[in-house]
Amino acid sequence: MDNDVSAGNSSTSTLGHLALGLTLLAFGVGHTGVIDGVTAADAVSLALYVGGIALFVAGLLEFRAGSSFTGTAFVGLGAFWFTWGTGADAQVSAHAAGLFLLLWALFALSLTLGAAGGGLLTQGMYGLLFLGLLLLGVGQFAGSDGLGKVGGWLAALAGLAAWYGATAALAKWPTVLPKRAARRGVTATG
Secondary structure, rough: OOOOOOOOOHHHHHHHHHHHHHHHHHHHHHHHHHOOOOOHHHHHHHHHHHHHHHHHHHHHHHHHHOOOHHHHHHHHHHHHHHHHHHOOOOOOHHHHHHHHHHHHHHHHHHHHHHHHOOOOOHHHHHHHHHHHHHHHHHHHHHHHHHHHHHHHHHHHHHHHHHHHEEEEEHHHOOOOOOOOOOOOHHHHHO
């Protein structure tokens, strides 16, 4: 690749958020049990190739373009999806699965805190991912299907937020409230 050609840009970020959104939706919905016969294990191929490899490559391109936060998020989450996807068939204890999810919840918490200047949609997406992984991990330790389902819903909501943010960038839709509407909301409640 020619050094004069920019590898990472807003298009790379949009593609990464689409990959993250679709993977989180499949993973989250699989944990909810809302669709008969669909489980989180059905998301393995999507997790490996879209969430793992594509997201990892998008992160490397973001690093090259100088975006350390988005690069860290995409490379780290790409590693999460690739690891989860390759280990999905492995027989591990519930506690080992819970620990895996809790450790990645810490990573998502770091992303949530790091996204403070990136807007509420981005911070909310990573916050939902953190809560989803936290509840999925605790649910594994506690043997609670209920916590796992709630964690799945939160992961699916995080996926919807990622998908909306990427789609909004492509369609030129708003991702923040206009200042007048935001002020009216504060005035009406305050």
